[in-house]
Amino acid sequence: MWIGIDDTDSPAGMCTTYIGAVLVRRLARAGIRVVDARLVRLNPNVIHKTRGNAAVCIEAEGDVEAAFALTCACVEELAEFDAAETNPGVVVSEIRLPPDFYYAALRDFCNVGEAVEVLESVGARYRGYKNRRGLIGATAAVASDFPDWTYELLAYRKRENWGTRRQVDRESLFLAEKTTYPHTWDTVDQENDVVVCVPHTPDPVLFGIRGESPAWIRKARSYVRSEEQACEQVYTTNQGTDAHLVPGKIGELREGRSYLVRGMVAGFPTTGPGGHVSFSLEDDGVEVRCMAYEPTKGFRDVARALVPGDVVVMAGSYKGESLNLEKLGVCRLAEAVRIRPPVCPACGKRMTSAGAAKGYKCRVCGARSREPEVERQERLIRPGWYEVPPTARRHLARPLARGVPAWQQVLCD
Numbered sequence: 001m002w003i004g005i006d007d008t009d010s011p012a013g014m015c016t017t018y019i020g021a022v023l024v025r026r027l028a029r030a031g032i033r034v035v036d037a038r039l040v041r042l043n044p045n046v047i048h049k050t051r052g053n054a055a056v057c058i059e060a061e062g063d064v065e066a067a068f069a070l071t072c073a074c075v076e077e078l079a080e081f082d083a084a085e086t087n088p089g090v091v092v093s094e095i096r097l098p099p100d101f102y103y104a105a106l107r108d109f110c111n112v113g114e115a116v117e118v119l120e121s122v123g124a125r126y127r128g129y130k131n132r133r134g135l136i137g138a139t140a141a142v143a144s145d146f147p148d149w150t151y152e153l154l155a156y157r158k159r160e161n162w163g164t165r166r167q168v169d170r171e172s173l174f175l176a177e178k179t180t181y182p183h184t185w186d187t188v189d190q191e192n193d194v195v196v197c198v199p200h201t202p203d204p205v206l207f208g209i210r211g212e213s214p215a216w217i218r219k220a221r222s223y224v225r226s227e228e229q230a231c232e233q234v235y236t237t238n239q240g241t242d243a244h245l246v247p248g249k250i251g252e253l254r255e256g257r258s259y260l261v262r263g264m265v266a267g268f269p270t271t272g273p274g275g276h277v278s279f280s281l282e283d284d285g286v287e288v289r290c291m292a293y294e295p296t297k298g299f300r301d302v303a304r305a306l307v308p309g310d311v312v313v314m315a316g317s318y319k320g321e322s323l324n325l326e327k328l329g330v331c332r333l334a335e336a337v338r339i340r341p342p343v344c345p346a347c348g349k350r351m352t353s354a355g356a357a358k359g360y361k362c363r364v365c366g367a368r369s370r371e372p373e374v375e376r377q378e379r380l381i382r383p384g385w386y387e388v389p390p391t392a393r394r395h396l397a398r399p400l401a402r403g404v405p406a407w408q409q410v411l412c413d
């Protein structure tokens with residue numbers, strides 16, 4: 001059977017993955033064999049998310065009625081029912097749902113009616129609390145299909161420590177990253193000297209280690225020194241896979257979806273208030289604004305190094321009519337040239353324009369020239385892929401340390 005839960009937390013506390021971890025233990029104690037625990041990230045652009053739009057799916061074998069009762073009891077005991085925006089959903093299905101609903105919730109927007117229709121069609125057991133919105137994520141989790149996946153080990157805090165400052169030794173996290181990267185990633189951000197894997201929100205998570213296999217994340221975890229933890233859970237996850245991205249075409253992008261788009265840089269990047277960098281990308285005469293926001297730190301230098309004529313592919317969500325960049329591939333660099341009036345051969349002063357299509361004139365000696373000075377500028381970037389730093393990375397975004405999948409590379413060739 002597949003057990004799905006979602007929408008159990010609020011900004012003030014709790015985390016659906018924690019309830020998943022507790023449930024895994026309660027199921028095992030009840031004689032229900034847990035085969036896999038999945039942390040399923042859904043469309044990062046939904047407005048109702050608390051933090052990272054996560055849902056949980058537990059694959060298990062045993063008494064279905066008992067599993068449903070245990071799951072509902074666990075959610076009723078632990079979910080933040082008092083929070084206005086918390087609307088839990090529980091699903092248990094003996095039939096593997098087709099992945100369509102998962103892909104819709106991952107890349108698009110869904111409603112409760114659509115989720116219920118899917119659940120009814122397979123005779124799944126389900127319970128939606130309050131406005132039942134959590135049924136969307138719970139159904140998507142049960143329907144989830146991971147053609148590519150990674151792992152995350154989540155360590156949880158003892159209840160008496162919830163809401164207090166987390167005690168996790170910083171040096172041990174840097175050592176964990178140094179020893180196990182690129183098999184694990186995003187424990188820390190070396191370049192920006194920041195710890196990434198320890199949240200600052202008042203939920204039960206102590207830290208999370210992401211990586212390519214349970215063995216590697218456990219190895220990284222073995223270096224971490226921290227306050228005593230309550231328990232930990234290794235999740236199989238679609239994090240770090242780019243599962244949210246689909247190929248997109250400028251002019252046909254839809255709000256709140258995430259794309260990989262090929263185009264030509266159409267104007268020099270500019271840095272606006274707050275340090276956000278923006279530039280236009282063009283394809284077939286249609287343009288879209290691309291944004292590299294301030295939190296993407298050094299990635300903005302890559303954006304700033306682009307010039308008109310560069311052929312690139314851009315990955316990111318289309319929001320507020322701009323593509324918010326997660327990574328970019330430089331396919332072909334244009335020649336960057338600076339054109340300006342020549343220096344007067346007679347007196348060494350720089351000439352000025354003599355008027356439209358009239359060439360240049362020396363204001364000192366009156367000499368004339370038709371040709372401007374063309375200066376080839378050295379390019380500061382090379383063809384290849386560039387990404388935002390770990391501090392700015394979205395859960396679903398695939399780190400370059402994992403390589404670039406063929407369908408993305410093809411767009412850049």
Ligand code: ATP
Pocket residue numbers: 006007008009010015016017042043046048049050051052053054055086087104105106107108109110111133134135136137138
């Ligand atoms: P956390 O990750 O910390 O557990 P969260 O960020 O996952 O919290 P939720 O509290 O689960 O946020 O809220 C997300 C809500 O959005 C859920 O009710 C979920 O069912 C719903 N939802 C998820 N994906 C979609 C989608 N594609 N369209 C519409 N609603 C969605």
